[in-house]
Amino acid sequence: MSKKYAKDYTLREMMIVAAARELKNGDKVLVGIGIPQLAAILAQRTHAPNLNIIYESGIFGSRPARLPLSIGDPTIVSGSAGVFSFFETFAYLLQRGYIDVGFIGAAQIDKYGNINTTVIGDYSKPKVRLPGSGGACAISSFAKKVIVITPHEKRRFVEKLDFLTSPGFLEGAGSREKIGLHGGGPSVVISTLGILRFDPKTGEMYLDSYHPGVAIDQVKEATSWDLKISPNVKETEPPTEEEIRILREEIDPMGIFLKK
Numbered sequence: 001m002s003k004k005y006a007k008d009y010t011l012r013e014m015m016i017v018a019a020a021r022e023l024k025n026g027d028k029v030l031v032g033i034g035i036p037q038l039a040a041i042l043a044q045r046t047h048a049p050n051l052n053i054i055y056e057s058g059i060f061g062s063r064p065a066r067l068p069l070s071i072g073d074p075t076i077v078s079g080s081a082g083v084f085s086f087f088e089t090f091a092y093l094l095q096r097g098y099i100d101v102g103f104i105g106a107a108q109i110d111k112y113g114n115i116n117t118t119v120i121g122d123y124s125k126p127k128v129r130l131p132g133s134g135g136a137c138a139i140s141s142f143a144k145k146v147i148v149i150t151p152h153e154k155r156r157f158v159e160k161l162d163f164l165t166s167p168g169f170l171e172g173a174g175s176r177e178k179i180g181l182h183g184g185g186p187s188v189v190i191s192t193l194g195i196l197r198f199d200p201k202t203g204e205m206y207l208d209s210y211h212p213g214v215a216i217d218q219v220k221e222a223t224s225w226d227l228k229i230s231p232n233v234k235e236t237e238p239p240t241e242e243e244i245r246i247l248r249e250e251i252d253p254m255g256i257f258l259k260k
Contacts, residue, residue: 004242006243011192013247015190016038017039017247018236019103020046022147023048024051025050026051026052029053031103032056037055038247045251058083058085060080063078064079067257090138094139095138095142099142100144100145103139104140105117105148105150107120108120108156108157109150111225112175112205113185116161116163117136126162139183140183140185142183145185147186147190149189150190151191154222154223157227159225168186169185169186169204172203193210193211194209195211206228206230209234212238
């Protein structure tokens with residue numbers, strides 16, 4: 001049966017669907033509130049029914065009865081397999097290598113997937129003071145793979161970070177292993193313009209697909225370095241009608257996160 005693709009969807013919905021498709025059945029996925037949890041719940045309700053959603057606050061195997069509004073929302077305990085403390089989640093699950101996928105965002109990201117969420121400008125006299133790491137540094141250090149979700153703008157995709165908060169491939173392939181990081185590093189960057197992956201030989205980011213309605217030159221223009229383009233670059237597969245229906249009617253019917 002051929003897929004019926006949606007004609008009416010937002011960039012946010014495109015990012016959520018693209019992120020959901022990166023998740024596999026049985027994965028243990030550490031999520032926060034917003035796009036990551038919507039992507040995980042969508043995957044759980046489509047192609048990955050045995051996906052294990054783990055909220056940062058310590059809920060393992062969550063199947064929320066309604067859309068959680070925060071990581072402290074009681075509904076995240078619905079259908080869960082276990083409830084842990086914040087410390088146990090990071091020390092016993094993440095740092096011991098049991099988390100398959102972690103999600104993080106980025107105020108700045110460079111060609112090797114290194115991320116800044118600490119300051120814009122000089123650290124001692126910043127132009128903007130950002131929230132900091134939270135759990136992002138630990139997630140990027142220890143998760144088997146990391147999905148980065150961020151708007152695609154030249155001020156975010158930078159040649160050099162103002163501050164290194166969370167490690168990607170540092171100075172290139174092999175750098176993580178040299179300093180003893182156990183996680184696999186960034187697997188994919190899902191932006192508002194396309195999907196970017198990393199060359200295993202160099203650790204450098206390249207454009208794998210551009211979203212419908214986006215030109216390759218548009219992606220390059222929104223990137224501060226000379227972005228590599230895959231020889232097999234293609235258009236991102238758009239959301240299906242069913243994926244959009246599930247997002248809008250079942251997961252977030254009030255548009256709490258979809259309409260942000």
